[in-house]
Amino acid sequence: MEIIIQPTPDAASIIAARIIAQLVRSKPDCVIGLATGSTPIATYNELIRLHREEGLDFSNVTTFNLDEYVGLPPEHPQSYHAFMQEHLFRHINVSSKRIHIPNGMAKDVAGECARYEYAIRAAGGIDLQLLGIGSDGHIGFNEPTSSLASRTRIKTLTERTREDNARFFNGDLGQVPMHCITMGVGTIMECHQVLILAFGAKKAQAIAEAVEGPITAMNPASILQMHAVAKVLMDEPAAGSLRKRDYYRYVWENKPTWQRV
Ligand code: PGA
Numbered sequence: 001m002e003i004i005i006q007p008t009p010d011a012a013s014i015i016a017a018r019i020i021a022q023l024v025r026s027k028p029d030c031v032i033g034l035a036t037g038s039t040p041i042a043t044y045n046e047l048i049r050l051h052r053e054e055g056l057d058f059s060n061v062t063t064f065n066l067d068e069y070v071g072l073p074p075e076h077p078q079s080y081h082a083f084m085q086e087h088l089f090r091h092i093n094v095s096s097k098r099i100h101i102p103n104g105m106a107k108d109v110a111g112e113c114a115r116y117e118y119a120i121r122a123a124g125g126i127d128l129q130l131l132g133i134g135s136d137g138h139i140g141f142n143e144p145t146s147s148l149a150s151r152t153r154i155k156t157l158t159e160r161t162r163e164d165n166a167r168f169f170n171g172d173l174g175q176v177p178m179h180c181i182t183m184g185v186g187t188i189m190e191c192h193q194v195l196i197l198a199f200g201a202k203k204a205q206a207i208a209e210a211v212e213g214p215i216t217a218m219n220p221a222s223i224l225q226m227h228a229v230a231k232v233l234m235d236e237p238a239a240g241s242l243r244k245r246d247y248y249r250y251v252w253e254n255k256p257t258w259q260r261v
Pocket of ligand 1: 036037133135140
């Protein structure tokens with residue numbers, strides 16, 4: 001794993017957006033995995049700026065989102081369909097026919113999950129997957145004890161995740177869906193490159209366990225230690241519990257010029 005500690009969430013997000021922009025420029029028909037939640041918003045804002053001011057062209061890019069709530073229609077303001085439109089898609093020139101988000105209203109949930117896996121394969125796999133991390137170490141909505149080999153499927157959200165996300169539902173826990181469809185940990189592990197973003201002290205323990213702890217389904221993000229190209233971008237508070245944080249800073253500061261982003 002490459003650990004990149006930055007002074008602020010904005011500084012880390014600019015690096016994440018630059019890595020994504022480099023991919024889009026070098027492979028205009030790339031496949032990008034996208035995430036929702038508070039964490040990726042600044043990265044999306046920077047991608048929108050690069051599109052508007054520097055002509056970053058998304059017209060041939062294909063996207064796959066990690067997850068969606070079961071039971072929320074796409075037009076529901078808290079659905080991840082709506083989130084993506086608001087925070088990214090309507091501001092850039094991505095083609096609607098190349099956007100993929102699990103259908104949380106599918107009657108045949110298992111069939112929808114199999115269809116999603118098939119669509120990822122048919123697109124040639126995901127070149128880069130953007131991830132947040134839950135305060136419990138989840139990636140996508142793969143909660144602790146998720147199989148590290150899992151594929152896209154239905155999951156029951158933990159109480160902690162529902163409480164964490166209640167802020168998007170006016171703090172009303174009763175409104176937060178109980179189930180979701182999420183890419184599996186195995187699905188995420190097949191992406192060619194993974195970028196994980198983590199901001200704030202609330203993520204410090206999950207990050208320390210994911211980066212420096214043993215690989216365990218109790219912290220699904222820890223499996224990314226086995227991924228060949230995983231970059232973990234964070235601000236100082238999220239890095240607060242890392243034992244080797246001075247080493248990670250030293251590595252970043254001494255990166256060969258040709259490797260810099
Ligand atoms: P957050 O969620 O960005 O809203 O903190 C991260 C996640 O649950 O993956």
